[in-house]
Amino acid sequence: MFRFLTAGESHGQCLTAIVEGIPAGLKINLEEMNAQMARRQKGYGRGGRMTIETDKVDILSGVRFGETMGDPITLRVVNKDWENWTDRMSVMGTPTWTKVTAARPGHADYVGVKKYNREDIRDILERSSARETAARVAAGAVARQFLDACGINIVSQVINIGGVKADTTNIDYKTLKPNNSDLNCNDADAEQKMHEVIRDAGQAGDTLGGVFEVVVQNMPIGVGSHIQWDRRLDMQLAGAMMSIQAIKGVEIGEGFGYANKPGSKLHDEMFYDENKNVYRKTNHAGGIEGGMSNGEPIIVRACMKPIPTLMTPLHSIDIESKEEVLACKERSDVCAVQAASVVGEAMVALTIAKAVIETFGGSCMADLLNNIKSYNERIKG
Numbered sequence: 001m002f003r004f005l006t007a008g009e010s011h012g013q014c015l016t017a018i019v020e021g022i023p024a025g026l027k028i029n030l031e032e033m034n035a036q037m038a039r040r041q042k043g044y045g046r047g048g049r050m051t052i053e054t055d056k057v058d059i060l061s062g063v064r065f066g067e068t069m070g071d072p073i074t075l076r077v078v079n080k081d082w083e084n085w086t087d088r089m090s091v092m093g094t095p096t097w098t099k100v101t102a103a104r105p106g107h108a109d110y111v112g113v114k115k116y117n118r119e120d121i122r123d124i125l126e127r128s129s130a131r132e133t134a135a136r137v138a139a140g141a142v143a144r145q146f147l148d149a150c151g152i153n154i155v156s157q158v159i160n161i162g163g164v165k166a167d168t169t170n171i172d173y174k175t176l177k178p179n180n181s182d183l184n185c186n187d188a189d190a191e192q193k194m195h196e197v198i199r200d201a202g203q204a205g206d207t208l209g210g211v212f213e214v215v216v217q218n219m220p221i222g223v224g225s226h227i228q229w230d231r232r233l234d235m236q237l238a239g240a241m242m243s244i245q246a247i248k249g250v251e252i253g254e255g256f257g258y259a260n261k262p263g264s265k266l267h268d269e270m271f272y273d274e275n276k277n278v279y280r281k282t283n284h285a286g287g288i289e290g291g292m293s294n295g296e297p298i299i300v301r302a303c304m305k306p307i308p309t310l311m312t313p314l315h316s317i318d319i320e321s322k323e324e325v326l327a328c329k330e331r332s333d334v335c336a337v338q339a340a341s342v343v344g345e346a347m348v349a350l351t352i353a354k355a356v357i358e359t360f361g362g363s364c365m366a367d368l369l370n371n372i373k374s375y376n377e378r379i380k381g
């Protein structure tokens with residue numbers, strides 16, 4: 001069984017992740033893991049916190065001489081900012097600070113203090129913060145290396161920020177490569193405009209959301225299953241994406257576009273060629289039919305809402321006095337869609353890794369890769 005958990009508060013000592021179920025014998029490249037961590041910190045529109053942190057992964061267990069042993073893998077990412085928060089984030093001792101009581105609309109603040117019976121919103125915001133996504137990207141970096149060994153690639157691109165849309169008409173999803181642009185956008189003109197709207201929003205004390213898509217290339221067919229609701233790959237991918245802070249919509253392939261045209265225009269017709277075997281000329285399904293991968297690139301799109309902490313704060317209430325106040329604002333991102341796209345890649349990598357391990361089994365990489373090879377030979381035949 002493959003699973004992972006994260007722990008840690010935004011301004012606590014560190015974040016941790018435990019990844020269990022990666023087969024033994026996978027070579028781990030720590031440099032490559034840290035390159036993923038750095039990608040999550042990029043992007044125009046991030047707040048002051050990103051100038052404090054330089055996220056690096058420490059591997060605390062499960063890897064020996066650069067190779068997995070089948071044991072749970074423990075990962076740690078230190079919060080450099082913790083040094084500035086030791087008074088407010090002390091594990092033991094007596095509180096000496098002022099409580100946060102002005103709830104932010106759109107954040108977990110109000111519901112969290114009510115549900116968990118807390119008087120200080122900090123008890124909620126520390127864990128609801130998307131700082132937690134650093135641990136997910138660390139875990140996802142292990143899953144990515146596992147998928148890489150299976151020949152499966154994951155890339156992403158930002159296609160909309162604050163209503164500025166990238167032109168994706170000429171994108172070939174089979175060959176789309178990672179890009180190093182600042183906002184992870186493949187349309188340079190649109191990216192320029194995205195910069196402008198983020199700058200303007202920041203100057204107005206406002207925030208922006210957007211849309212990104214994650215693409216899985218070179219998937220073997222038949223990962224996931226039509227047999228049971230929770231084994232459907234589309235269900236697992238949608239849940240994984242929706243679990244990311246601020247993601248409010250997910251679609252696969254044509255998604256909501258399926259509502260606009262008849263079936264004759266949208267289902268991907270099948271063709272046969274001796275070299276290509278069974279193939280499609282279109283990929284409206286986004287690589288999944290009947291809850292299973294169909295061999296075409298998997299395309300998962302996610303919509304992120306604008307960041308809820310505004311520097312021109314919204315109308316709210318003080319949870320203690322019940323007086324009308326302006327929502328609290330310490331420091332915040334203006335737009336983090338590029339960072340969310342990197343987190344999206346990590347969540348897709350973790351989800352696909354789980355499904356591949358369930359489909360092909362194997363306690364060690366050698367068995368798993370052999371299983372994939374003989375399965376692919378049978379399918380081709």
Ligand SMILES: Cc1cc2nc3c(=O)[nH]c(=O)nc-3n(C[C@H](O)[C@H](O)[C@H](O)COP(=O)(O)O)c2cc1C
Pocket residue numbers: 047106107108128129130133244245246247305307308309331332333334336339340343
């Ligand atoms: C990469 C990333 C960065 C984020 N940065 C901030 C931020 O700086 N300030 C903020 O208020 N929310 C930020 N958010 C969004 C909140 O964490 C999120 O809206 C909040 O936890 C409430 O959850 P919900 O939006 O899913 O309901 C960020 C989200 C992501 C994915």
Ligand SMILES: C=C(O[C@@H]1CC(C(=O)O)=C[C@@H](OP(=O)(O)O)[C@H]1O)C(=O)O
Pocket residue numbers: 010047048049050053128129130131132133134245330331332333339
């Ligand atoms: C720390 C990260 O994102 C944070 C997510 C976040 C939130 O409320 O979700 C609030 C901000 O935290 P802070 O108040 O410390 O500036 C962001 O910087 C990160 O991505 O590493």
